[in-house]
Amino acid sequence: MGSSGFSWKLEDHPKLPKGKILAMVVLDGWGEANPNKYNCIHGAPDKWRLVRAHGKAVGLPTEDDMGNSEVGHNALGAGRIFAQGGSPKGRLAPNIVESQESSRACHLDPVLTPTPLRHHRCFWPRLSNDDYSRRPLNATCVVLPRIVQFVIEDLGLSSLRRCPLLSFLMGIGLSLQISVRAGSTPLLASFIYFAPPNLAKLVDLALDSGKIYDGEGFSYIKESFATGTLHLIGLLSDGGVHSRLDQLQLLLKGASERGAKRIRVHILTDGRDVLDGSSVGFVEILENDLSKLREKGVDAQIASGGGRMYVTMDRYENDWGVVKRGWDAQVLGEAPHKFKSAVEAVKKLREGANDQYLPPFVIVDESGKAVGPVVDGDAVVTLNFRADRMVMLAKALEYEDFDKFDRVRFPKIRYAGMLEYDGELKLPSKYLVSPPEIERTSGEYLVHNGVSTFACSETVKFGHVTFFWNGNRSGYFNSDMEEYVEIPSDSGITFNVKPKMKALEISEKARDAILSRKYLQVRVNLPNSDMVGHTGDIDATVVACKAADEAVKMILDAIEQVGGIYVVTADHGNAEDMVKRNKKGEPQLDKNGQIQILTSHTLEPVPLAIGGPGLAPGVRFRKDVPDGGLANVAATVMNLHGLVAPTDYETTLIEVVDN
Numbered sequence: 001m002g003s004s005g006f007s008w009k010l011e012d013h014p015k016l017p018k019g020k021i022l023a024m025v026v027l028d029g030w031g032e033a034n035p036n037k038y039n040c041i042h043g044a045p046d047k048w049r050l051v052r053a054h055g056k057a058v059g060l061p062t063e064d065d066m067g068n069s070e071v072g073h074n075a076l077g078a079g080r081i082f083a084q085g086g087s088p089k090g091r092l093a094p095n096i097v098e099s100q101e102s103s104r105a106c107h108l109d110p111v112l113t114p115t116p117l118r119h120h121r122c123f124w125p126r127l128s129n130d131d132y133s134r135r136p137l138n139a140t141c142v143v144l145p146r147i148v149q150f151v152i153e154d155l156g157l158s159s160l161r162r163c164p165l166l167s168f169l170m171g172i173g174l175s176l177q178i179s180v181r182a183g184s185t186p187l188l189a190s191f192i193y194f195a196p197p198n199l200a201k202l203v204d205l206a207l208d209s210g211k212i213y214d215g216e217g218f219s220y221i222k223e224s225f226a227t228g229t230l231h232l233i234g235l236l237s238d239g240g241v242h243s244r245l246d247q248l249q250l251l252l253k254g255a256s257e258r259g260a261k262r263i264r265v266h267i268l269t270d271g272r273d274v275l276d277g278s279s280v281g282f283v284e285i286l287e288n289d290l291s292k293l294r295e296k297g298v299d300a301q302i303a304s305g306g307g308r309m310y311v312t313m314d315r316y317e318n319d320w321g322v323v324k325r326g327w328d329a330q331v332l333g334e335a336p337h338k339f340k341s342a343v344e345a346v347k348k349l350r351e352g353a354n355d356q357y358l359p360p361f362v363i364v365d366e367s368g369k370a371v372g373p374v375v376d377g378d379a380v381v382t383l384n385f386r387a388d389r390m391v392m393l394a395k396a397l398e399y400e401d402f403d404k405f406d407r408v409r410f411p412k413i414r415y416a417g418m419l420e421y422d423g424e425l426k427l428p429s430k431y432l433v434s435p436p437e438i439e440r441t442s443g444e445y446l447v448h449n450g451v452s453t454f455a456c457s458e459t460v461k462f463g464h465v466t467f468f469w470n471g472n473r474s475g476y477f478n479s480d481m482e483e484y485v486e487i488p489s490d491s492g493i494t495f496n497v498k499p500k501m502k503a504l505e506i507s508e509k510a511r512d513a514i515l516s517r518k519y520l521q522v523r524v525n526l527p528n529s530d531m532v533g534h535t536g537d538i539d540a541t542v543v544a545c546k547a548a549d550e551a552v553k554m555i556l557d558a559i560e561q562v563g564g565i566y567v568v569t570a571d572h573g574n575a576e577d578m579v580k581r582n583k584k585g586e587p588q589l590d591k592n593g594q595i596q597i598l599t600s601h602t603l604e605p606v607p608l609a610i611g612g613p614g615l616a617p618g619v620r621f622r623k624d625v626p627d628g629g630l631a632n633v634a635a636t637v638m639n640l641h642g643l644v645a646p647t648d649y650e651t652t653l654i655e656v657v658d659n
């Protein structure tokens with residue numbers, strides 16, 4: 001134990017043995033929903049019987065925020081929900097939740113179900129997500145340290161953020177328990193708002209409080225305002241996974257009030273976290289904002305654009321061509337398509353591609369000249385708060401030595417990210433908002449306690465089971481005890497073309513790692529249901545789910561052979577519901593009477609299955625965990641490695657009963 005009293009050493013579990021080989025499988029975008037023709041998981045032959053897990057425990061502020069890989073894998077790996085933005089470091093919500101049992105309606109019911117995993121002892125927790133239907137709360141005043149309970153009458157959920165009292169309390173880092181009622185009618189909603197736990201919220205706070213403009217990052221870019229142009233590059237939607245339109249709007253306002261006289265916005269259209277086709281509307285909103293700025297004398301325009309999956313937002317270095325296409329349009333002002341207006345550009349280009357894949361375009365003036373290339377003396381801000389799809393562009397903008405593609409010109413600019421995208425690489429070196437620190441992740445504990453680890457996925461999700469899993473940190477904790485293997489993803493295609501992706505290769509690597517008996521934890525992410533689900537192609541997504549299912553079988557067979565344990569779960573939903581639904585849950589039709597395909601993640605819970613011949617008899621899902629979620633998995637897995645989890649981790653989901 002060090003002088004601080006901290007020790008990496010974990011206690012031995014009183015009842016569970018060490019030394020069992022454990023397979024940790026994350027099915028990306030694999031949620032639970034009723035079987036119907038838009039459910040590609042139940043549509044797959046040999047379907048699994050899955051159970052619900054509520055995604056809220058990943059720390060997103062409201063029940064309207066769908067889960068995503070980042071927050072999902074952060075929670076899975078870190079075992080805690082991090083409170084940020086003014087509240088004490090560490091865990092804030094769980095203590096409170098524990099003392100609030102009576103008002104929480106999330107149950108963790110063990111359901112012993114015969115399933116395709118039936119060869120093994122297997123338990124399914126049911127984490128219900130019926131928070132919306134909770135009984136009204138009666139308390140109306142401060143009742144616990146750092147948590148305030150509210151019952152709000154006649155207030156829609158969307159107005160909550162606009163309520164000055166609430167936004168003040170959120171701003172100073174309080175957790176709020178909020179119930180919303182309309183007059184004397186039944187409860188509309190009740191949820192606990194955890195003090196800002198996620199990146200989007202950190203940016204919200206910095207913008208709302210104005211602190212963003214006092215920070216080092218903004219002061220740095222501001223130096224360019226007098227003579228240079230401010231370029232804002234990022235995803236244009238209100239999806240809230242990588243970026244949010246309202247944050248761009250606030251930043252435009254804030255920067256122009258603080259001296260930015262010439263602003264160019266380089267947009268990336270979405271259609272992945274929001275409905276396909278919605279990009280036109282977002283561009284119109286932005287154009288309207290920019291024209292208002294122009295009325296105030298600010299020279300503000302959209303300068304370039306393209307679909308996020310084809311332009312700029314590649315990740316984990318899968319295809320530098322994507323970033324190059326963006327660079328050419330944004331920095332060099334060159335693109336195959338030239339338009340006078342961005343609305344016109346998006347409308348026209350949508351005739352040949354969907355929002356995610358629009359080809360790059362630049363906006364040109366009357367003389368046909370690009371209106372906003374990046375030149376020496378300019379400032380650039382990348383707007384996305386989420387790291388994975390901004391790191392590659394950040395490298396191109398920041399690194400003097402760079403050989404991934406020919407940049408042609410490398411302008412001398414002042415560049416800041418919305419956040420620091422990689423803490424290990426310190427990239428970018430300047431950023432507007434400080435990221436949360438996620439330390440003492442389960443991966444780091446495990447290597448300190450003798451658990452050797454093998455992690456693998458294909459490129460598009462490789463960072464999810466390494467970087468996100470380890471608290472947004474790249475590299476090994478201890479290279480003698482860890483091996484991370486990346487299988488190159490297909491590039492230059494949309495994944496509905498090859499929906500099996502690299503599931504077979506990933507499972508073969510995992511199988512070999514298990515059978516080698518060199519590692520006590522073998523962790524994989526199987527991307528199929530998510531990546532193909534995002535394409536909106538239902539038939540291909542069924543094939544994708546089947547491929548992931550077969551990969552899991554191979555891994556489970558290997559676990560069977562070595563007498564090990566498996567944990568199979570997912571990070572959020574996607575493939576289990578591929579249609580936009582109305583409030584009644586019915587498929588929604590567009591203006592032309594067509595079904596609206598849902599390419600985004602969902603709000604659905606995810607399964608968690610534990611089993612295998614190495615699972616000690618008497619292991620059960622606990623009945624007394626009122627609110628189980630992804631953050632509870634880390635402690636559970638530590639137990640299965642024969643260790644007691646750190647006390648500040650979210651509680652384990654299992655117990656051992658004497659038979």
Ligand SMILES: O=C(O)[C@@H](CO)OP(=O)(O)O
Pocket residue numbers: 028029067068069070241242272273389530534
């Ligand atoms: O593709 C992505 O970037 C996101 C959706 O925006 O998906 P995931 O969170 O599953 O990585």
Ligand SMILES: [Mn+2]
Pocket residue numbers: 028029068069070072530571572
């Ligand atoms: Mn995911």
Ligand SMILES: [Mn+2]
Pocket residue numbers: 029069530531534574601
């Ligand atoms: Mn996804």
